[in-house]
Amino acid sequence: MKQLVILLAILVLLPAPFALADDVFDEQAGAAGVRGVEDALPPEAGEILGDMKVTDALDAQGAISRLVEGIGAKLRGIVVSALKNAAIIVMAAMLSGIFAAAFPEKSGNYARLAGVLAISTVSVASVNTFIGMGAAVLDDLSVFSKMLLPCLTAAAAASGAITSAAAKYAATMLFMDIMMSVMKAVIMPLIYAFAAASIAEATVGGDALAGVTSLIKWLAKTALSIIVVVFIVYISLTGVIAGASDAAALRAAKVAISTALPVVGTILADAAGTVLSGAAMLKGAVGVFGVLVVAATCVIPVLKLGVNYLLFKVAAGLSGAVADKSVTKLLDGFASAFGLALGMTGVAAIMLFVSIVSMIKTVVV
Amino acid sequence: MTEILRNWIFGIVGAAFIAAITQAITPDGKAKRVVSVVCGFVMLTAIIRPIKTFDYGGFRQSLARLSGEAADISAPLDEVNENITRGIIEERYAAYILDKGNAHGIDAMSVVVETAVSDDESYLYPSAVTITANVTDAQKSALAYDIESGLGVPSGEIVWTD
The missing domain is CATH 3.30.300.30 (ANL, C-terminal domain)
Structure with a gap:
């Protein structure tokens, strides 16, 4: 409600014709480095959004339609490819289970091992591909965020949130930097280690390595959770504390203007309102553009990982009726590996979403 | 920061392995209960150790440097x-x-x-x-x-x- 009142106040205070507002927007966009943000569009996002510009984001509905259409065009291919993989794996699991049941004394163990080998051969390639895809997404997001965040920070600062924009920029850049390093140096190796431990557990049989696989999975999940929770808490607190400072500064500026003569005060308020509303519009457009680009960059990898995760879970469930317990656990393990890779990509996207929305939301009364 | 986290995780994995092996070789009974408690403390120490050793000064310096960078970023738009x-x-x-x-x-x-x-x-x-x-x-x-x-x-x- 408060934000609606502020928006109406800004619109009412805007006496300048739209032509002036457009000129102000164009000048501000040039100085804020909008062209650099548009040029930094990741290729995956470009495939879905086309040659979208920041000004196109002012028509949010149209931009979202582009995103949804792009997803729809690729979804069928993703599901079909994942279904093929899952079908092969379920067949391998069931065949090994059938052979193990048919010849329990002679070749039961060999059938189980053959099933583990077949499933590992198919799945490890997928895990490797998808973790590589996740790493590529992280790189793209990192490059894009290095162009987007400075532009968004400049626009947010120009719209009145000087202290909070700087504080949020510092926090986001630092946490993104840490997160990228941690993902590549710690999380990705942990996912590979988890996949390897799951294969070893299925090969050896029994529960000897169950503790190891559980620990590795717990470590990866905990590291991701800690990073995202600490970041969100820090950004929220920064927004509250620095936002109060911005509000106080703006109130002081308004008092200073109000001490001037009435005509001067009115003109100053009009000019400040025009510039602030131009900066606010720029901030909103860049922010929405950023959100759409991050979504477009992540959506296909997330869908691929999510669909594979679900289908491997289904495969584990289906094969549970026929295959050996170790084979079922292996399938579940690979599903978890996809889940961890999905979590890795998701955390990067969430952090960027939170920081962009936090910057857009900096509205100072 | 990455190094700290990497050492933390490897520390936990190492502590977990030692705890698992120690508990596996300890015979059942009172001794095993004592060993379990000790292993629990070892794991807890491995988990909370980074909180003590974290470079808070370096973290603050990085934040201050980036905040200064934000002011430089805003300069062209402020001028316009x-x-x-x-x-x-x-x-x-x-x-x-x-x-x-x-x-x-x-x-x-x-x-x-x-x-x-x-x-x-x-x-x-x-x-x-x-x-x-x-x-x-x-x-x-x-x-x-x-x-x-x-x-x-x-x-x-x-x-x-x-």
Whole structure:
């Protein structure tokens, strides 16, 4: 409600014709480095959004339609490819289970091992591909965020949130930097280690390595959770504390203007309102553009990982009726590996979403 | 930071392995219970150790450096906004003076307003006006009065040219 009142106040205070507002927007966009943000569009996002510009984001509905259409065009291919993989794996699991049941004394163990080998051969390639895809997404997001965040920070600062924009920029850049390093140096190796431990557990049989696989999975999940929770808490607190400072500064500026003569005060308020509303519009457009680009960059990898995760879970469930317990656990393990890779990509996207929305939301009364 | 996290995770994995092996080789009974408690403390120490060793100073320095970077990032846009604001303000001041001039029967006139920053650097105010027009003394006096009372520009800062 408060934000609606502020928006109406800004619109009412805007006496300048739209032509002036457009000129102000164009000048501000040039100085804020909008062209650099548009040029930094990741290729995956470009495939879905086309040659979208920041000004196109002012028509949010149209931009979202582009995103949804792009997803729809690729979804069928993703599901079909994942279904093929899952079908092969379920067949391998069931065949090994059938052979193990048919010849329990002679070749039961060999059938189980053959099933583990077949499933590992198919799945490890997928895990490797998808973790590589996740790493590529992280790189793209990192490059894009290095162009987007400075532009968004400049626009947010120009719209009145000087202290909070700087504080949020510092926090986001630092946490993104840490997160990228941690993902590549710690999380990705942990996912590979988890996949390897799951294969070893299925090969050896029994529960000897169950503790190891559980620990590795717990470590990866905990590291991701800690990073995202600490970041969100820090950004929220920064927004509250620095936002109060911005509000106080703006109130002081308004008092200073109000001490001037009435005509001067009115003109100053009009000019400040025009510039602030131009900066606010720029901030909103860049922010929405950023959100759409991050979504477009992540959506296909997330869908691929999510669909594979679900289908491997289904495969584990289906094969549970026929295959050996170790084979079922292996399938579940690979599903978890996809889940961890999905979590890795998701955390990067969430952090960027939170920081962009936090910057857009900096509205100072 | 990455190194700290990597060492933390490997520390936990190492502690977990040692705890698992120790518990596996300990015979059942009181000894095993004691060993379990000790292993629990070892795991807890491995988990909370980074909190003590974390480089809080370095973290704060990085944040301060990036906050300074944000100020540099905003500089070009701040400059543009200042120019835009100045342009709008000077245009509006000039429009006000032209309006007042018309009211006093001065039709053909051009106005240039110079602005200056207030002492507390919070706003721009009109500091001098140059009016190019063919005016009578009465019109000059009336307009100067309006400019002084409306915009606060003293008559001494108003330059009249033909």
